[in-house]
Amino acid sequence: MTDYPDPAPTAPTRVERRRATRARILDSARALFAERGFQRTTVRAVAAAAGVDPALVMQHFGTKRQLFTEAVQTTAPPPGGGDPDALVDQLLTSLDIKLGGLPDGTLATLRSMLTDPDAAEHARRALGGQIDSLAAALPHSDDAELRAALVVTAMVGITIGHQLLALPALRDAPADRIAAVLRPAFKCLTREAT
Amino acid sequence: MTDYPDPAPTAPTRVERRRATRARILDSARALFAERGFQRTTVRAVAAAAGVDPALVMQHFGTKRQLFTEAVQTTAPPPGGGDPDALVDQLLTSLDIKLGGLPDGTLATLRSMLTDPDAAEHARRALGGQIDSLAAALPHSDDAELRAALVVTAMVGITIGHQLLALPALRDAPADRIAAVLRPAFKCLTREAT
């Protein structure tokens, strides 16, 4: 093992190769989970996409569920502090991003959250975090959290309609126009009033 | 078959019994599809819930998919005509209904639309219809359809957050309060402006 000290810089060690294979499997899994959701994605399909044997996938991740969990694990989105109007613009920008290419991990969670308990829990946590951040930045009132939740879930619905269902009315609209139409409504939602 | 002419008013004929069994299967299927979605619902579970043999389900509906299609078939929601403000109130009322008990057929479609192509198509059609109705009632402009689509998909997102994900921030809010907070924002969305 330690007899020959790095014969060539281009020769990967076994651990490196294994790590690379693992990463390849994770990438394929993320893409397929994003496209088809948890249930409709088969371990065999992931293996085929990654160019490995199906059993190898299990070797690496134990169960399909664990594979999903790791594939979906992502760094938390940046929490935004500042005044509410800036926050709304920030949210609209992130929606703008979302309406373009949502990352596969997020897509996978979005797509599976209605039919898979684990994905639902993951979504609950992620959305809860976004809601709390937004609520904290809103003017204090007893329905700040409610308003924040409505803004976030409304954006989820719009994203679903655009990205996952591809509703013609949304698919054909440019992202900046959507943001422009949405802005006054969201400002209205975040402004405290009874 | 036609020898004995209705021996008793309480004795159901074979076709009646078959029809009743079929209805029982459909009800069980609708409930299970609403709770677990298409994939996670097994024909065996539907059969067990209806108290029949699994093969009988196939005898009646051919495939699990066809069972889903028939279970989800529902009468179209009432198209609303009138002025936009009244329409917004009407939508909020329907949201109010939705936040209470959504019918199983709708729940089943909602839950499965992100992971099942057929359910997605069904949802696309149903939402498209709602969007078109609303757009037709909005003041004519080139983004009436966009605005209508945003209102409808936002409501879908809110419904999902409330009913399917049970986000704490929404779950704990009374429906009338949600409607009150939402009303100004939706009015803003439906009012033409650039």
Added chain:
DNA sequence: GTCTATAACATGATAGAC
């Protein structure tokens, strides 16, 4: 010894026999 591939078993959808 460590990585990979093959075989075996359980459950579910569906088709055909009875």
Added chain:
DNA sequence: GTCTATCATGTTATAGAC
């Protein structure tokens, strides 16, 4: 209407390759 057979899939156990 019920029972049995076939096929796909998730998962585990076992054998083969380097």
